[in-house]
Amino acid sequence: MLDNAPRMTSSAVRVRVAPSPTGDPHVGTAYQALFNLAFARQREGKFILRIEDTDRARSTSESEHMILDSLNWLGLGWDEGPDVGGPHAPYRQSERLPIYREHVDRLLADGHAYRCFCTKERLDAMRADHREKKEFTGYDRKCREIPVDESASRAEAGEIFVVRMKIPLEGDCVMRDVLRGEIRKDWASVDDQVILKSDGFPTYHLANVVDDHLMEISHVIRGEEWISSVPKHLKLYEYFGWEPPVFCHLPLLRNNDANKSKLSKRKNPTSIEYYRRAGFLPEALVNFMGMIGWTRAEGEEKFTLEQFIEHFDIESLSLGGTVFDVEKLRWLNARYIREDYDAASLLKLLQGWALGPEYLEKIVPLAQPRLETLSDWGFLTAFFFADCVPVREEDLTLKGKEPSDVAGILQMSVWRLEELASFDAESIQGVLRSLSEKLDIKLRDLTRPFYVAITGSKASTPLFDSMELLGRDLVRTRLRHAIELLGGLSTKKTKALEKDYRALFTAS
Ligand code: GLU
Numbered sequence: 189m190l191d192n193a194p195r196m197t198s199s200a201v202r203v204r205v206a207p208s209p210t211g212d213p214h215v216g217t218a219y220q221a222l223f224n225l226a227f228a229r230q231r232e233g234k235f236i237l238r239i240e241d242t243d244r245a246r247s248t249s250e251s252e253h254m255i256l257d258s259l260n261w262l263g264l265g266w267d268e269g270p271d272v273g274g275p276h277a278p279y280r281q282s283e284r285l286p287i288y289r290e291h292v293d294r295l296l297a298d299g300h301a302y303r304c305f306c307t308k309e310r311l312d313a314m315r316a317d318h319r320e321k322k323e324f325t326g327y328d329r330k331c332r333e334i335p336v337d338e339s340a341s342r343a344e345a346g347e348i349f350v351v352r353m354k355i356p357l358e359g360d361c362v363m364r365d366v367l368r369g370e371i372r373k374d375w376a377s378v379d380d381q382v383i384l385k386s387d388g389f390p391t392y393h394l395a396n397v398v399d400d401h402l403m404e405i406s407h408v409i410r411g412e413e414w415i416s417s418v419p420k421h422l423k424l425y426e427y428f429g430w431e432p433p434v435f436c437h438l439p440l441l442r443n444n445d446a447n448k449s450k451l452s453k454r455k456n457p458t459s460i461e462y463y464r465r466a467g468f469l470p471e472a473l474v475n476f477m478g479m480i481g482w483t484r485a486e487g488e489e490k491f492t493l494e495q496f497i498e499h500f501d502i503e504s505l506s507l508g509g510t511v512f513d514v515e516k517l518r519w520l521n522a523r524y525i526r527e528d529y530d531a532a533s534l535l536k537l538l539q540g541w542a543l544g545p546e547y548l549e550k551i552v553p554l555a556q557p558r559l560e561t562l563s564d565w566g567f568l569t570a571f572f573f574a575d576c577v578p579v580r581e582e583d584l585t586l587k588g589k590e591p592s593d594v595a596g597i598l599q600m601s602v603w604r605l606e607e608l609a610s611f612d613a614e615s616i617q618g619v620l621r622s623l624s625e626k627l628d629i630k631l632r633d634l635t636r637p638f639y640v641a642i643t644g645s646k647a648s649t650p651l652f653d654s655m656e657l658l659g660r661d662l663v664r665t666r667l668r669h670a671i672e673l674l675g676g677l678s679t680k681k682t683k684a685l686e687k688d689y690r691a692l693f694t695a696s
Pocket of ligand 1: 205
């Protein structure tokens, strides 16, 4: 325990996770949920789920639904949230807009914030200029000088603006973190952060602080990547005259690679949904996440959520070694399957996973035209029940293309599929069709390596429907596996490919 670190004590513990529903439910969210939940349970506090959906372009209700569903699957339930309600409802930020407006107005009235009328063109030119001179690339504060009356009348006249908070021009911000003690940052390196966007939506910073205060959050336990936001947040607490919560930033989850880079889906599956589909058990995943950064005194690595809650001490969390080692997770998962299930309960588990009517009913119509005998079912549909499928590199071919070109095409499809709001057969077909048109390759030819990568064989059930059933995560994993088989893509090659990709697709 560091001397100058704040203590995790408080009479009424209220903690939260605040995911943004902008993509797959991330294992990082589950990791944070686990520590928050355990901390709340240890202190008879409350654990809250808040949906931070102020990014209108990227937030989807599908993603929100998946986040709630995945956390429930893991058994990391909450006391208050958008689905269960609670004393501080609503728990979805898009339903709290008047609250944020009121608080922005308060900051404007008190002179702690100002309207900024700068156009995108001006800001782009300013940034380019700063970059060239190697200066601080933040906003140059031009509009901070606009007199209050002029600012109000320009807004009244309908001029478009954002609102920025005023950051001190000099001095240091001193913040305290439970795991790191005192951290200092000079204010000169902090930008006059936008707190209200031109569409009337708050940014993360404002909404997060206002909600943490109104929802009476006592401890903010979240990922390390948010440390750099703390100075802005502390300033907002000060401007509003509120007591800030205790901050505890959890170390980032990392890939198990040589330089222990930040966990990314380029290297590891990061979606909880992937682990569910690939046949990992929720109790193993929760156990595994608990193991990251915390070792039980007795050294036993297998433990239940209840045991974790009983013994875990957040103040003793180590800052290093938070590696998301999938091999270790597999080992642990295997122990659960072997040690915690008898044949009858394992059968139930398998049925609930993929061998139940719900999934099988969808596969049957795809398989039917290709069955000569019922026993063809086994080999034909095995890939629906697998994580990765065995693929031979020599089958991943495309007429007139080198293996590295095929890898590039598969990678482009990964990016393109990533952008799909809905992962259904029609949209997937649309992606491959547009790829075939842009690359001037017949769709029939283009789909060949896809068949092989996804199903493991050259002919199988219809490709697009099969991809829909497998879902985004297994498809991504298999395409990535195929890219690796074809020799992989170096950083340099990926950069060049990204450029080609942008050139091909930005206009569409
Ligand atoms: N919405 C933020 C996220 O997606 C929440 C960060 C925080 O916990 O303050 O991670």
